[in-house]
Amino acid sequence: MTRYDLILRNADIATVGDRYRADIGVRExxxxxxxxxxxxxAAHEIDAGGRLVTPGGVDGHCxxxxxxxxxxRFADDFYTGTRSAACGxxxxxxxxxxxxxxxxxxxxxxxxxxxxxxxxxxxxxxxLIVSDATRDVTQxxxxxxxxxxxxxxxxYMTYDDLKLDDRQVIEVLATARRHGAMTMVHAxxxxxxxxxxxxxxxxxxxxxxxxxxxxxxxxxxxxxxRAIALAELVDTPILIVHVSGREAVEQIHxxxxxxxxxxxxxxPQYLFLSAEDLGLDHEDPMHGARCIxxxxxxxxxxxxxxxxxxxxxxxxxxxxxxxPFNMQGADGKRVAGENASFxxxxxxxPGVETRLPLLMSEGVLAGRLDIHxxxxxxxxxxxxxxxxxxxxxxxxxxxxxxxxxxxxxxxxEEKTIANGMLHHAADYTPYEGMKxxxxxxxxxxxxxxxxxxxxxxAEPGSGQFLPCLRPRAPNAGNPLDKWx
Ligand code: DUC
Ligand code: ZN
Ligand code: ZN
Numbered sequence: 001m002t003r004y005d006l007i008l009r010n011a012d013i014a015t016v017g018d019r020y021r022a023d024i025g026v027r028e029x030x031x032x033x034x035x036x037x038x039x040x041x042a043a044h045e046i047d048a049g050g051r052l053v054t055p056g057g058v059d060g061h062c063x064x065x066x067x068x069x070x071x072x073r074f075a076d077d078f079y080t081g082t083r084s085a086a087c088g089x090x091x092x093x094x095x096x097x098x099x100x101x102x103x104x105x106x107x108x109x110x111x112x113x114x115x116x117x118x119x120x121x122x123x124x125x126x127x128l129i130v131s132d133a134t135r136d137v138t139q140x141x142x143x144x145x146x147x148x149x150x151x152x153x154x155x156y157m158t159y160d161d162l163k164l165d166d167r168q169v170i171e172v173l174a175t176a177r178r179h180g181a182m183t184m185v186h187a188x189x190x191x192x193x194x195x196x197x198x199x200x201x202x203x204x205x206x207x208x209x210x211x212x213x214x215x216x217x218x219x220x221x222x223x224x225x226r227a228i229a230l231a232e233l234v235d236t237p238i239l240i241v242h243v244s245g246r247e248a249v250e251q252i253h254x255x256x257x258x259x260x261x262x263x264x265x266x267x268p269q270y271l272f273l274s275a276e277d278l279g280l281d282h283e284d285p286m287h288g289a290r291c292i293x294x295x296x297x298x299x300x301x302x303x304x305x306x307x308x309x310x311x312x313x314x315x316x317x318x319x320x321x322x323x324p325f326n327m328q329g330a331d332g333k334r335v336a337g338e339n340a341s342f343x344x345x346x347x348x349x350p351g352v353e354t355r356l357p358l359l360m361s362e363g364v365l366a367g368r369l370d371i372h373x374x375x376x377x378x379x380x381x382x383x384x385x386x387x388x389x390x391x392x393x394x395x396x397x398x399x400x401x402x403x404x405x406x407x408x409x410x411x412x413e414e415k416t417i418a419n420g421m422l423h424h425a426a427d428y429t430p431y432e433g434m435k436x437x438x439x440x441x442x443x444x445x446x447x448x449x450x451x452x453x454x455x456x457x458a459e460p461g462s463g464q465f466l467p468c469l470r471p472r473a474p475n476a477g478n479p480l481d482k483w484x
Contacts, residue, residue, distance in 0.1 A: 002040035004032070006447055009045060011053040015395055016130050016380045021050070022203040026401040029446035044449070046406050046442065054375050054444060055395050056091025060382035061127075061184075061241060061265060061319030063348065064095045065115045069161045072335040072346040073325040075426040078119035081352060084322075084331070084424035086458060086471075088353030089440035091122050091402035092392045092466070098129035101161060105130065106382060109150065113189045113465070117256045120463030122445045123400070125388065127184065128153040131161065133168040138175045142270040143200030146179045149467020151387045154184040154241065155222045158294070169230050177236035177479060179471035182267075182385060184239045187223035187248065188215060188295060197343050206341035208254065209279035212296040214342065217245035220295050222227045224248040228255045228262055235479040237261035237387065237472070242321050244270045244295035246305035263316040263385065264433045268351055273430055282396060289333040291430050293323065294347045304482045307368050310377065315429060316383065318377045320355040323348025324426035332427075350426040356418065360406065360412075361436035368386030387469035400446050407441035415438050415439050423456060 006026040013034070023031035026039060053433050064081035067072055076084065078095075084198055085093050097112035099105045105128055110128060128145065130137060130153050142153070155172050156162040164172065169185075180194075197214045200206070205213070224240055228251060230239040243249060255262040265483055272276045274297050278288035291297060307400055325346045326332030336344035363369035369377075375394075383393025391397050409415055414435035419428050443451035450458040 004042040006044045006046070006444070007040070007042040007403070008053065008403070008444070009040060009047050010050050011048040012050055013395055014375055015164070016372050016376045016484045018398050019371065024401070024403070027037040027448040029401055031395065031397055031399050031401050034395070037322040039374055046449070050390055051441065052408070053395070054081050054404050054406065055379040055393055056163060056404055056443065057089050058092040058379045058382040058388065058393050059085060059090045059320050059322070060094050060317050060386060061267070061353055062093050062095050062322035062352050066098055068098060068099070068346070070333065070335055070346065072211040072325055072387065075326050075332065076322070076351070076424050078116045079121065080423070080425040081322065082119070082121045082124065082327050082463055083456055083458070084353040084422060086443050086445060087423040087440070087456055088459045089356040089404035089443050089447040090352060091443065092388065093122065093124050093352070094127050094382070094386060095124065096129045097126045097150070100129045101132045102252065103132070105137060105145060106282045108143065116465065118461040119457035121460060122463045123392070123466050123467040125302050125386065125461055125468050127149055127161065130155055130164070132173055133164055133172050142175050142181070146181050146466035146470065151180070151468040151470050152184060153180040154186065156186040156192055158186065158188040158190040166226070166230060169227070170234055173231055173234040173236050173238070174479065177234055179473050180474040182237065182239060182471050184241045185227045186242070187220060189219045189223045192219045192222070194359045201341055201343070204268070208286065208345060209275070209291055209344050211292050211342040212275040212278055214295050215226050215294060217247040217298065220253055221247035223456070228260065231262065232260055235482050236475070237263060239263040239316065239439060240266060240431055241265045242267050242295060243315070245298050249305055249314060251402050256314070264314060265319050265360055266306055266310065266315050267321045268355055269293060269297055269321070269430070271303055272358060272362070272434070274300045274303065276300065277430065285339065286333060287329070289345045290327060290345055290428055291349060292333070292342065292345050293321065293349045310363070311369055311373065313402050315377065317382045318355065318359060319382065322350055322352035324350035326426055326427045328427050336350045349430050350424050353422050353424060354429065354431050356404070357439050358431065360438040363430065365408070365437045375416060385471055387471045388466060392466070402446065403444050404440045406438050408438050
């Protein structure tokens with residue numbers, strides 16, 4: 001009789017292409033059989049009881065324990081960050097090894113491995129952040145790192161300590177093209193933000209709500225258009241990260257219409273939060289800082305545009321952009337003091353645990369997204385984009401045994417989000433009080449049950465580092481050919 005380590009029985013399995021009832025047999029962390037009435041026994045059997053089962057989430061954009069330049073500290077390290085991910089149904093995360101100006105990218109990678117080792121509870125890969133695109137970096141370091149499994153990098157068009165100018169962007173894109181890597185672009189125009197910020201501060205408009213005024217949609221729209229044009233010039237795909245506004249969406253739509261390979265990511269904060277959340281009346285003048293992130297949440301009328309663009313296929317992935325800073329204490333949102341102006345408040349909000357439940361409940365169960373699109377956006381596409389598919393991002397024989405068994409709640413029995421039930425180390429969630437109709441009941445990561453019945457069960461260090469494959473073939477051809 002065939003012996004498995006784990007059998008999940010009576011699963012209602014949903015992948016990008018299929019939905020069917022079957023049992024899943026797991027051995028040595030991999031799925032080795034999927035069948036109806038699977039024969040054999042296992043050390044551990046779970047009856048899914050017909051519940052929905054989706055691939056473990058792949059969060060293609062989150063920040064854990066990343067060094068900062070303003071004295072602030074991310075609330076989550078690799079232990080609490082990956083624990084939170086696992087309890088929210090995510091089994092693979094891709095945080096960022098961030099180069100510091102004047103230092104090598106390799107130094108950031110080495111440092112980031114030290115931060116992850118012995119702590120991560122689910123599997124992880126690294127994106128690189130390239131903040132100093134010297135010739136040595138683009139010609140030598142990046143190609144060597146791509147070879148070793150770091151096949152995606154993020155570049156910034158804003159933030160003084162990170163931003164690249166257009167020439168540097170082009171050099172990075174050319175490296176990505178030559179070596180088959182993926183470039184992620186933070187598209188906001190730095191000079192526009194600097195000028196608007198100065199005007200606001202001069203006028204005494206310093207409260208958290210003015211963060212949104214300093215980064216209006218035009219700022220994102222212009223940089224998105226420029227990033228698209230630079231990628232077209234170099235003839236290489238890019239991913240625009242954390243797309244927030246309908247005007248940036250229009251640019252991506254336009255690019256797709258021209259047949260350009262422009263991918264796009266959005267995040268729950270642009271579906272569920274709005275500019276109003278930064279300006280709510282509250283006894284704590286810093287209350288709005290809870291929702292300060294960049295790009296900022298837009299007006300409420302923007303949300304349906306993002307939902308429509310998700311359903312229609314414009315977006316490639318949904319990530320959390322989990323970037324948690326505590327509201328209390330002196331090393332989080334208040335790092336520059338109690339009455340700091342909006343431009344001195346760390347950017348970022350927690351969300352690695354709530355990404356999938358929010359999207360399942362308000363997307364799939366509310367009829368805005370079909371289940372296959374949910375799987376595509378939250379697991380399959382991020383795995384494909386970053387060279388992890390089919391090991392990650394699907395339920396198939398040979399893939400890692402990463403999946404989520406969903407609990408669903410009827411009307412009047414919804415689960416109310418409260419920070420106390422989450423597993424990150426941040427002291428708030430911006431989604432406090434929201435009522436959801438679904439939550440992961442069980443998370444399995446490489447065959448290990450890491451979350452079941454409200455209990456987290458993984459050992460620190462049990463997650464593995466994943467070297468990524470090149471998402472595309474290298475292209476040594478001359479990009480100039482296109483223009484001659
Ligand atoms: N914006 C970023 O670009 N990164 C982290 C968090 C944020 O708000
Ligand atoms: Zn960013
Ligand atoms: Zn980010």
